[in-house]
Structure formats: C-alpha cells, structure tokens
Amino acid sequence: MAGTVIISKPIGITMGCPVGVGPEIILRLFSAPREPIAATLVVLGDINVLRRCAVQLGLTVPIIAWCPGQKVAPGTVAVLSLSDLSEDDCRWGQPNGQTGLAMAGYIEEAVRLIAGGELAGMVTCPIAKSALKAAGYGYPGHTEMLADLTHSDDFAMMLAGERLRVTLVTIHCALANVPAALSVAAVERLINITGGALRDDFGISSPRLAVAGLNPHAGEGGMFGDEEERYIAPAIVRARQEGWQVEGPFPPDTVFFKAANGDFDAVVCMYHDQGLIPFKLLHFADGVNVTLGLPVVRTSVDHGTAYDIAGQGIASAASLIAAVRVAAEIVNNRQGLQGGRDD
Numbered sequence: 108m109a110g111t112v113i114i115s116k117p118i119g120i121t122m123g124c125p126v127g128v129g130p131e132i133i134l135r136l137f138s139a140p141r142e143p144i145a146a147t148l149v150v151l152g153d154i155n156v157l158r159r160c161a162v163q164l165g166l167t168v169p170i171i172a173w174c175p176g177q178k179v180a181p182g183t184v185a186v187l188s189l190s191d192l193s194e195d196d197c198r199w200g201q202p203n204g205q206t207g208l209a210m211a212g213y214i215e216e217a218v219r220l221i222a223g224g225e226l227a228g229m230v231t232c233p234i235a236k237s238a239l240k241a242a243g244y245g246y247p248g249h250t251e252m253l254a255d256l257t258h259s260d261d262f263a264m265m266l267a268g269e270r271l272r273v274t275l276v277t278i279h280c281a282l283a284n285v286p287a288a289l290s291v292a293a294v295e296r297l298i299n300i301t302g303g304a305l306r307d308d309f310g311i312s313s314p315r316l317a318v319a320g321l322n323p324h325a326g327e328g329g330m331f332g333d334e335e336e337r338y339i340a341p342a343i344v345r346a347r348q349e350g351w352q353v354e355g356p357f358p359p360d361t362v363f364f365k366a367a368n369g370d371f372d373a374v375v376c377m378y379h380d381q382g383l384i385p386f387k388l389l390h391f392a393d394g395v396n397v398t399l400g401l402p403v404v405r406t407s408v409d410h411g412t413a414y415d416i417a418g419q420g421i422a423s424a425a426s427l428i429a430a431v432r433v434a435a436e437i438v439n440n441r442q443g444l445q446g447g448r449d450d
Contacts (some may be wrong), residue, residue, distance in 0.1 A: 114146040114438050116227040117179065118404075118431065120221060121213040121361035122152025123232030125206045126199050127412030128422035130160040132232065136431065137184045138168045144435040145178045146227060151220075152212040154188035156197055164420050175225040189216055199371060199418030202235055207242030210234050214249070218256045221403045227438045228404030230430045233412045246277050248399050253405055263300045265373070266383060267309075267433060268390030271366055272373040273382035274301045274399070284376045286321065289334055292343035294318070297375050302351045304399040305372050307444055308437040317362050317371040318343055318355030319381060325358045339377075369414055392425045395433045399432035404441065406434040 120136075123129030134157065135152055150157070150173075157170050173185035190209035195412040197206065217229040225443075231249055236295030239246055240377040265274045276297050277288045281439045300318060305314035317323075318339060322332035329336055339356040346353045355362070366374045386394060387409070394409035408426040416422055 114227050114309070114442070116225065117147040117149045117185075118228050118230060118434055118438065119187075119217045119226045120150050120230045120427075120431070121217050121232060122150060122156070122210070123169060123213075124202055124210050124234050124238055124412045125153055125197050126202055127233055127235065127414055127417050129232030129412070130185070130419070131164065131420070131422045132408070132424040132427045133157065133204070134161055134164065134166050134168060135422070135428050138166050139428075140422060141397045142369065142432075144432060145439060146433065146435045147185075149179060149185045149187060150172050151187045151189055151192045151208060151217050153192050153197075154161075154186040155191055156190075157184065157186060159194070159197075160418075163418065171297075175220060175223075180370060187216070188345060189213055200414035202241065202412075202414070204237035204243075207238035207240070207244070207424065211239060211242055211244055211252075214252060215256060218253065218403060226261070228434050229404075230427070230434045231407040232427065233408055233410060235412045235414075238412075247432045249396075249405075249407060253398055253401060253403070256400050258278075258402055259401050261296070261342050262398060263297055265301070265304065265397040265399050266386045266390070267395045267397050268386065268393060268429075270389050271386055272305075272361065273376050274373060275376050275379055275382050275384050277378050280378065282378065282380075286332075286334055289321065289338045289377060291338050291342045291345070293341055294375070295345045298342065298346040298351060298353055299349065300396045300399050301373050301375055302346075303410055304397070306332075308397075308399070308440055310436075310443075311372055313352060314372045315370070316346075316351060316353040316373055316375060317357055317366055318353060318375045319359045319362050319376045319377060320356035321359075323358070323360075325356045334377075393429045394426060395430045396435060397437070404434055404437045406430040406437070411444075 397409040
C-alpha cells in the first residue's frame, strides 16, 4: 500500500436491498470490534429500517441522521436517510417495487455525492436484479448500473481477497456464448485494466499477471480448442509490448494454485465461474467485489441479498468489513497519485 494519505471526505455505504441482509451487516460492521481505517463512514439508506433492525437484533449502537458536510460523531451510525419505508413495505426476504426504488436511489445518490466532492468513495451492500426489475430498472446488477451512471465504457469486475484476485473477460454471459465473446482486443483490454488497477488502486508498482486459458490444458496445442492460439496468446504478446509483466495462457486447473501461493498478483479469467469458483473457495466469507475503470471508487460485498436468512440475526459482516478496508486503501492510493490530500 502506498503511503497513508488522510481521507478527508467520508466513504458512503449504500444499504442495498432494505429487506435483504444489508441493514444487518451494516449494524454489525459498526458494532463489532475491527481494525480502524483512515476514513469516516456514513450510510445511505433508510434510518427507520436500520433502527427497526437494531431493535430486532438487540444492538444498541446509536443511529443518527446525517447530512452531507456534517461531522460524524465517533461511535455512531450516521445515516443519510433517502427513503421512508413502512413495516408493511419492508418484510424481510420479500422485495417489491418500493424496496427496489429505494435501493436504486441509494446508489444514485452515492454517485452524485462523490461527483460533488461530498464522499470519497462508496461501498455497496447487496441488491437483487429481480428487485431492480420490479422498480423499472433494466440493469443486470450494480456494475452495469454504476458504469451507466458514471458514463464509463471501459470497466471490469475484480474479486479481491488476501490470497487471490481475479478479473473476468466475460461476466454475465451464458457459458455456450463465451467462446464467441472472446477476442484479442477483449483479452488485451482486461489485462490493461487489471494491470492499471493493481498499480494505481492497490499500490503494486510492478504487478504480475497470469492469464487463464479457456479450454482444458489451455487447449493442449489446439487439441481441445484453439481459442488460446487465436485470441489469448496474441493478447498476451500485445500486453507485454505495452510493458505489462504477464504470463500465460495457463491451464485453468493450475493457475489459481500458483496465484494463491504468491506467484501472481491477479489472474485474468475468461468467464464468470472460471474465476469465481476458486475465488469463493478461498474467500467465501471475506471476498470483495471491486469495479475497475470507474471514475469513482466502488467496492462491494461478494455475496447476495441472502433473502433466506434476512432478519434472522445470523448474517456475517466479514465481507462488508473487508470491502470497507479495500475502499479506503483504493481512495488512499488514488489520492497519493494525485499528490496529496483531498481537500
């Protein structure tokens, strides 16, 4: 990590779906002992939902209203309340159009406040596509919504943990459609985004990148598919010419072991489950979703709304705690690149 820079603006935590585990993990974040971070935290959500959740869980952390520009009292949950959902609107595990509108509003306001210099970055609690759809939004998830809100065309998803980081050439794409979605340009683009993020956001001066093949044994010289020869290897050659320290294509059944044991700083993967299965095997509880290529800092928990356990008092805040730490690290590193404090 680069030298510590004072983060003068708060980092906003969006509450996510009000009837998922978002409210609970936020309260557990603030009430559980944790290592201090160099940033103030505020919540964008519904103050009454959080208060009802606190009563239900028996948590006594003070929950206070907050407005941009106000100081945050230590030991409190400062909330910019952006919705006023009734108990009838808000039944655990039962999303509807009203909860969908609310959670989308939290995200939209976070982007506006970052653009206006009121927040340093954002950490997002989980949302559900079904709830977004019920509210009239067509986005498949957070990543695409944030890219649209920030007018970003060159973005990518990284899953980050202490032992493993992965990025994905294709994300929400049917497995049968993955080969047709690959190209030299697509793989090279992701290598560039991944390398740039490791350098600028994670403070790794000379990132070491591995690229996974698509097919068993990375194609075995074309015996099991030729995507490695047609797309992946040429992209690696181009990326090396641009100065990146990148190797591959590696057989997918060995590359994650190498990366998890310190040989590489990230693995560029060809499709969703190729990267997420090994990642979640190692970081199911504490993984962090980072959106690369945005003008705003955004990290997220690496789990869903967990409607089946919402309101039961058993949700873990481990991923949210990790996401907050990573967001603060990225804000710190970006500010360091800019040469000083974000005043």
